[in-house]
Amino acid sequence: MDERFAQGDSLLHRRDPKAKIIAAMALVSVAAVSDSFIVATTSLVLGMTLLFLTKLPLQPVLKRLLAINSFTLFLWLTLPLTYGGSKFVAIGPLPVSIEGLHIAALITLKTNAIVLTIIALLGTSKIANLGHALETLHFPEKLCFILLFSYRYVFIIYQEYRRLVRAAQMRCFVPTTTIHTYRTFGYLFGMTLVQSWNRATRVHRAMILRGFDGHLIPLSQSRYTTKDTVFLSTMLSLTAILALLNFL
Amino acid sequence: MPKTPLIELRNISYTYAYNTSPVLQNLNFSVSEKQIGIIGSNGCGKTTFFQIIVGLLAPDKGELLFQGKSVKNKADLRNLRKEVGFLFQSSDDQLFSPTVIEDVAFGPLNLGFSPVEAKRIAVETLAELGLSGFEDRITHRLSGGEKKLVALATILAMKPKLLLLDEPTNNLDPRTRKCLIDILQGLNLYQIIISHDWDFLNQTNSTLYQIEHGHIHRCEEDHIHVHSHIHRAGDHPHRHD
Numbered sequence A: 001m002d003e004r005f006a007q008g009d010s011l012l013h014r015r016d017p018k019a020k021i022i023a024a025m026a027l028v029s030v031a032a033v034s035d036s037f038i039v040a041t042t043s044l045v046l047g048m049t050l051l052f053l054t055k056l057p058l059q060p061v062l063k064r065l066l067a068i069n070s071f072t073l074f075l076w077l078t079l080p081l082t083y084g085g086s087k088f089v090a091i092g093p094l095p096v097s098i099e100g101l102h103i104a105a106l107i108t109l110k111t112n113a114i115v116l117t118i119i120a121l122l123g124t125s126k127i128a129n130l131g132h133a134l135e136t137l138h139f140p141e142k143l144c145f146i147l148l149f150s151y152r153y154v155f156i157i158y159q160e161y162r163r164l165v166r167a168a169q170m171r172c173f174v175p176t177t178t179i180h181t182y183r184t185f186g187y188l189f190g191m192t193l194v195q196s197w198n199r200a201t202r203v204h205r206a207m208i209l210r211g212f213d214g215h216l217i218p219l220s221q222s223r224y225t226t227k228d229t230v231f232l233s234t235m236l237s238l239t240a241i242l243a244l245l246n247f248l
Numbered sequence B: 001m002p003k004t005p006l007i008e009l010r011n012i013s014y015t016y017a018y019n020t021s022p023v024l025q026n027l028n029f030s031v032s033e034k035q036i037g038i039i040g041s042n043g044c045g046k047t048t049f050f051q052i053i054v055g056l057l058a059p060d061k062g063e064l065l066f067q068g069k070s071v072k073n074k075a076d077l078r079n080l081r082k083e084v085g086f087l088f089q090s091s092d093d094q095l096f097s098p099t100v101i102e103d104v105a106f107g108p109l110n111l112g113f114s115p116v117e118a119k120r121i122a123v124e125t126l127a128e129l130g131l132s133g134f135e136d137r138i139t140h141r142l143s144g145g146e147k148k149l150v151a152l153a154t155i156l157a158m159k160p161k162l163l164l165l166d167e168p169t170n171n172l173d174p175r176t177r178k179c180l181i182d183i184l185q186g187l188n189l190y191q192i193i194i195s196h197d198w199d200f201l202n203q204t205n206s207t208l209y210q211i212e213h214g215h216i217h218r219c220e221e222d223h224i225h226v227h228s229h230i231h232r233a234g235d236h237p238h239r240h241d
Helices: A017-033 A037-054 A058-082 A098-121 A127-136 A141-170 A179-209 A226-245 B046-053 B074-083 B100-110 B115-128 B144-156 B174-186 B198-203 B221-227
Strands: A088-091 A094-097 B007-014 B024-030 B035-039 B061-066 B084-087 B162-166 B190-194 B207-212 B215-218
Touching: A017 A037, A017 A098, A017 A127, A017 A226, A037 A098, A037 A226, A058 A094, A058 A098, A094 A098, A127 A141, A141 A179, B007 B046, B024 B046, B024 B061, B024 B215, B046 B162, B046 B190, B061 B074, B074 B084, B084 B144, B100 B115, B100 B144, B115 B144, B144 B174, B174 B198
Parallel strands: B035 B190, B035 B207, B084 B162, B162 B190
Antiparallel strands: A088 A094, B007 B024, B007 B061, B207 B215
16 A cells, blocks of 8 residues: 555645545445446546546556456456347357446446546545544544554554465475365464454554543644635535436 | 652462463562663563553452552553553554654543644654654654654653563664663653663663562672673674683
8 A cells, every 4th residue: 555646736635535535425426326328428527537637647547447447347248248138239159238238338437437536536645534534524433443453554464474474485385276275374364363363452452551542533633624615515516417417 | 769659569460361370479569760670581471560560461469559559440540551651562563553643642632632732742752752854754664663762752752750661672773772772861750671681771770670480579789790791793793712
């Protein structure tokens, strides 16, 4: 997690994470539930515009899109053949469902629109700030904890796992398709789990010793400015228009 | 020196659930010197001893006294923990906030300071330890030595009267180690230091106590003398002919 999208000083980077979270949630929900091509295409254009506003370098963004579209590729391969419906065209000996193609195209448009929106709106804030913003928006405290702490400890848990794997490799462990390999990986995962649990206990102790009583008090009260209000109102109006496009 | 010691342990016994024999047995101790060094073999109960002092472990038997009063409930523990800072062996267990400033301000915020005051305290504490400019650094990307000093800052920000240090010089390079010694020497508060680093204990002028067979006892003065000539590897290249 290098948070490289959070580095920058664009119009969107400077917006308060609270405004961005609300805007992203609204936009993503409208795009996700709609089954209209107009809405899907418009949200894709909107997503691209937002991305343009972030002034992020294109290459890493395209890499992410490539990753997500490797999933939609499977839909293109399977849906036209399995979706059924009433209209078909024959490609060679295969009957290809027109509705299946439609659905695959719709899902692809929506997926890309949503990913672009999330990169542009949420990717431009640091995870820590998003966590605190979620807390201020009265999201369940435990979920915010999980977000903040996963962010802090995922590396360390991974390092612990790597250390165990290295220890196994040092003793000439080579994974093969044997019960010995499966058992060893079972031990490695199990041991990582136990170590993470022990670490969680120690971290919790450290927190209690410093007066923690179940409530994280955020240090930086991010200031919500008029610009954020303008931004959020614009975004919500655009979302409302997007929702209305469904009924055209 | 106060008439009543800050912390006193009376007849403390503790047995871990997974063990049959007690790790601490009828242990008596009070904080009477400014700097106390605790030595003892691995697994002799040094860390357990610290955990009992701060109430992380409840003793099977015996009494923990804070400023002469028995520690019985959560409120007593809270008061005690305000005054007693505990530097863990592993700094990664102690630094849980994304950024340094948030971590150092965590204690003051919990003590009821406003965010503005907590931030001021955190910035001051970091400056006192020579860590100005570290405020926005990401905690997990700090080096081992930096983590140790920041962890110390998170504790000092709560203005404790007693500092418990669990093997503070482990895995520190000579420069950071020296830096830590200078900082600890400059602090006007009670310190109990668990260490295997004789040279370090000697430099901090600690009175030595040893934990052995579940008890703690004060070491003879010459006990330290015998070992204090040990050089750290590579620091002073020399030969024993």
